[in-house]
Amino acid sequence: xxxxxxxxxxxxxxxxxxxxxxxxxxxxxxxxxxxxxxxxxxxxxxxxxxxxxxxxxxxxxxxxxxxxxxxxxxxxxxxxxxxxxxxxxxxxxxxxxxxxxxxxxxxxxxxxxxxxxxxxxxxxxxxxxxxxxxxxxxxxxxxxxxxxxxxxxxxxxxxxxxxxxxxxxxxxxxxxxxxxxxxxxxxxxxxxxxxxxxxxxxxxxxxxxxxxxxxxxxxxxxxxxxxxxxxxxxxxxxxxxxxxxxxxxxxxxxxxxxxxxxxxxxxxxxxxxxxxxxxxxxxxxxxxxxxxxxxxxxxxxxxxxxxxxxxxxxxxxxxxxxxxxxxxxxxxxxxxxxxxxxxx
Numbered sequence: 001x002x003x004x005x006x007x008x009x010x011x012x013x014x015x016x017x018x019x020x021x022x023x024x025x026x027x028x029x030x031x032x033x034x035x036x037x038x039x040x041x042x043x044x045x046x047x048x049x050x051x052x053x054x055x056x057x058x059x060x061x062x063x064x065x066x067x068x069x070x071x072x073x074x075x076x077x078x079x080x081x082x083x084x085x086x087x088x089x090x091x092x093x094x095x096x097x098x099x100x101x102x103x104x105x106x107x108x109x110x111x112x113x114x115x116x117x118x119x120x121x122x123x124x125x126x127x128x129x130x131x132x133x134x135x136x137x138x139x140x141x142x143x144x145x146x147x148x149x150x151x152x153x154x155x156x157x158x159x160x161x162x163x164x165x166x167x168x169x170x171x172x173x174x175x176x177x178x179x180x181x182x183x184x185x186x187x188x189x190x191x192x193x194x195x196x197x198x199x200x201x202x203x204x205x206x207x208x209x210x211x212x213x214x215x216x217x218x219x220x221x222x223x224x225x226x227x228x229x230x231x232x233x234x235x236x237x238x239x240x241x242x243x244x245x246x247x248x249x250x251x252x253x254x255x256x257x258x259x260x261x262x263x264x265x266x267x268x269x270x271x272x273x274x275x276x277x278x279x280x281x282x283x284x285x286x287x288x289x290x291x292x293x294x295x296x297x298x299x300x301x302x303x304x305x306x307x308x309x310x311x312x313x314x315x316x317x318x319x320x321x322x323x324x325x326x327x328x329x330x331x332x333x334x335x336x337x338x339x340x341x342x343x344x
Contacts, residue, residue, distance in 0.1 A: 005133070007047070007053045009133035012117075014041040014058060015110075015112060017093075018035075018094070018096075032095065040137060044078045046261055046264040047267060047268060050303070053079070057083065059085070059117050059120050060116050060117070086116035089115055095109045118145045118148075119146070124148075125152070134164065136156060136165050137166040137267065138192070139170040140168070140185040144181075166194040166195075169195070170201075170259070190222070193224065194222060198227075199211060199229050226283075245317075246318065248317070261289060265287065278310050289327050292324045292325070292327075
């Protein structure tokens with residue numbers, strides 16, 4: 001049954017991703033490998049890989065790309081029974097170059113206008129399935145897809161959702177025709193119980209400068225606010241005050257998917273009832289798993305492995321240096337307080 005309780009329900013558009021087989025301009029790339037991409041489904045997939053019960057709710061086209069998305073996300077152990085098929089609208093797709101998103105030569109070509117997911121609304125989705133989780137995870141990407149999608153987010157953040165509403169701001173400037181429209185994300189964030197936002201996002205979308213404390217002043221409503229500061233770390237504000245945890249050093253392979261993995265790690269620790277500081281550290285570790293692989297999705301570290309690292313003292317945590325393959329390191333490697341956990 002679509003309304004069967006789960007740990008986390010994630011709502012949002014996923015697209016079929018085409019990644020080039022060789023570096024170069026999109027105009028010059030001769031072939032592409034197919035994958036999947038979607039901030040919210042990424043969170044659901046990684047949480048499922050980490051042992052949690054998750055559900056992805058969305059709409060895809062009644063086409064081969066829709067088949068692939070449902071099968072691929074379901075393959076991670078995510079419940080996809082509430083994904084609706086739209087015979088009149090296509091599944092969104094996009095192409096990107098091989099370089100990191102932040103590079104000057106990076107190109108992305110989206111083909112998502114009029115997609116099946118843009119027709120998500122309170123009338124076209126299973127609201128019981130959406131409200132069946134201990135956590136409902138949303139993002140600002142959905143708000144930008146259409147007026148119906150924005151209305152759906154307002155309906156889900158009106159206080160009627162029984163679980164915790166988690167909202168990742170996920171400001172994507174290219175989705176907003178008028179940059180001022182992105183201020184609606186501030187309104188949505190104020191309606192959520194748990195909010196993730198990057199320090200840079202708050203400045204770009206809302207003009208909020210002055211760091212985490214200024215962002216908290218602009219967002220006093222959420223009971224838990226997480227402000228991400230890139231490689232420096234993250235700050236969380238809860239009823240007990242302000243908590244900062246630095247991020248470990250990471251040998252980055254690709255930056256794609258790290259924010260989604262951080263949210264998943266933090267949510268995993270939240271579901272387990274861990275203290276706020278430990279939630280931040282788990283977020284950093286799950287993000288490091290994504291940063292040290294080339295694709296969008298990476299299996300998180302085992303719970304026991306992550307718990308041992310999270311339990312390190314401040315000095316030992318500060319010495320961590322994580323490289324490709326670190327999630328498979330032996331127990332002995334992560335038990336030394338001053339050891340690096342690194343694969344050459």
